[in-house]
Amino acid sequence: MNNASGxxxxxxxxxHLKDKGYRIAARNYHSRYGEIDIIAENKEFIVFAxxxxxxxxxxxxxxEAVSPGKQKKIxxxxxxxxxxxxxxxQPRFxxxxxxxxxxxKILSIEHIENAFPVSGFY
Incomplete structure (x- = not known):
């Protein structure tokens, strides 16, 4: 992947998230631990995508590219x-x-809700 395709x-x-009724709260949010690509909200969830x-x-x-280490950083x-x-x-990843x-050219999108537990919260 290059930066353009990313x-x-x-x-x-x-x-896609907007079409599903989410409001985009932030994109490319950085901390000392890493980055979250998209933070979105609806009436029930704050989604870290x-x-x-x-x-x-x-x-x-x-x-498969979201390793346990990456999950922890997120x-x-x-x-x-x-x-x-x-x-x-309610937070969701x-x-x-x-x-x-x-x-x-986009061929497909697969959106996995609640893809991993909130391990970074412990």
Missing amino acids: KIGEDYAAN EVKTRDKNYEVSPL GKTALLYLQSNPTDL DVIGITTDTDC
């Missing part, structure tokens, strides 16, 4: 975000996998 994938994922964009020929699927970053932005919404062709 940006295309994140834009597509943000639009990791977006993985991969070429259709890539050996590892986009969803959890810690989410905790810092919530300390600065308190909410009564989603993974959005985008598959593209070699010209960065």
